[in-house]
Amino acid sequence: VRRAITIIDVAARAGVSTTTVSHALSGRRSVSPATVAKVKEVVEELGYRPSAVARSLRTQQTEMIALIVPDIANPFYPAVARGLHDAIGGGGYYTVICSTDGERVAELGFLEEMISRSVDGIVLFSFAVDDTDLSRVVAGRVPLVVSTHAQVTGNDRVNSDDAGGAYAATRHLIDQGITEIAFVSGPEGQGPGDLRLAGYHRSLTDAGLISSDVDVVRSDYTAAGGRSAVASLLTRPRSPRAVVCANDLIAIGALEAAREAGVEVPTDLAVVGFDDIEAAALVVPALTTVFNPAYELGHRSGRLLLDRLTGGYDGPPREVVVPTRLIPRRSA
Amino acid sequence: VRRAITIIDVAARAGVSTTTVSHALSGRRSVSPATVAKVKEVVEELGYRPSAVARSLRTQQTEMIALIVPDIANPFYPAVARGLHDAIGGGGYYTVICSTDGERVAELGFLEEMISRSVDGIVLFSFAVDDTDLSRVVAGRVPLVVSTHAQVTGNDRVNSDDAGGAYAATRHLIDQGITEIAFVSGPEGQGPGDLRLAGYHRSLTDAGLISSDVDVVRSDYTAAGGRSAVASLLTRPRSPRAVVCANDLIAIGALEAAREAGVEVPTDLAVVGFDDIEAAALVVPALTTVFNPAYELGHRSGRLLLDRLTGGYDGPPREVVVPTRLIPRRSA
DNA sequence: CTGAAAGCGCTAACAA
């Protein structure tokens, strides 16, 4: 790790000024072909790599985008990261990823840190922050796209159509003539469960069916949770003919519960999940579920950012709602 | 996005020099308590955030680590990222992630770009690069940890014990008295299949069993590939009693093939996977597999880097082999 | 088509 070659070394060896080297490489002003050739030759010879740090200090741009998510190891977020990566990579932007464990302090800390690092834009997936936090910390210093189930209005937003997805899932069951449909949600006020629950409710109502609170049970977002929730549902005197689950892990738990109770899926109990995680297609019976467009979320976030960065958009905050899509398989 | 507050603004408002502000904030030289208080007050009041870019230019450190992987959307790498993140986060380092699609040009391009950006260290997971590439592009400019199945000796390395894992998986079957054991590998020379195949061979040999080439079939690393490979295996006159698969997706395909052929798992056919992806525990029967310590790989990479960055280690390249572990479930 | 010189915002000798 020795002293690096700088533009000065190149200029000296090529017998031109640093200005010319800079322009020969960037093409931002015309330089004689001979000079360009000479410069490039020296660059190659010396193995010169321009310092992006120095450039960033001068241009006030880092060409980096920060992605702040609750947990990079949760498969949903890598898909988001990939979408973002693909959207901004063409513009020469790179992604810095921060994993917050969903904790508010960590989210705010990373936000501050990334602002310090002069990233050109931030994409924040958050369960915890609100408008006040954001206006205090970010304060318009950098374009920000946020995806959260909380109330946030001061920034560009992107979200998947959770309610619409649950609506379609429920509708799919109703269309098969099933009317006793339960919903297994996550903990109240946590995650997307509430929005998905709302879609389920609306679907029932629109179909002229009564939706009753006893048909809604809560679980955490795990297979074990879903299994015990559905197991108890199945012991009821009038157990449901179908369950819509707030996510796929719960639904996979439901499958397990049914198997243990000797209940046939989908004949005796139809099961619908949400998210379309990898395992959904691999379990037996393959899970009918709602595709949650993580990649698309990331991609749209990137577009939103790029619009402000290079697209010249400078208007009020915009919201993008990415549609979800029912994936019919064997379980319903 | 207006002009940012700089250290000069703070110094002026606090009535001290920029040097004092710098030291009051960094604590790198003693400053009177009164001054420190005053400075911090002004910092708060003005909402000053030091520019990490300027600092990096001055100190020649960015406190960023680059992680270059084939595909961030493949669940294995997020786990690596998480491990790396956890290892280096305490040191104040952040992670930039680059996704290469496993292409050599992209890998080299990202390497160059990250060196340009003066990252303090690089972790590279690669299928494609070799020593020559690395010495040409990196040339000791930055600490590098590489994880690859190719021959690379000039840098710190980390790898999981692929051969050992396959050895243990095969042994697990032999211990149950099974002797007709096939192996479903990936495409030759691609990915970890060859190493795992070697472990399988050695296990057979050590147990005094003959390993024959006809027991090795090739597939790609997908469930569909595994399914057709194992389906054809099952039509053979002397079909095997067990299959060791080069990864979990292949193994899940094997489960499907068995179900379709009316072959009972594990009684008629025992199936072992490799990697322990999320779906492995969720399929039926739950998959016996070899845990591939992705998180640990990332974590150890981080430690290796930190050793060179701040731990004062400056010796020859080191190699870390992270042990794998058999996870016995229902399928074998 | 080319160069000289200023300065991005910070830290660290060196000096007091």
Add this chain to the structure above:
DNA sequence: TTGTTAGCGCTTTCAG
């Protein structure tokens, strides 16, 4: 305990 000053390596006016 504090300040002055010189850069880190680049881009970009301004001037020729």
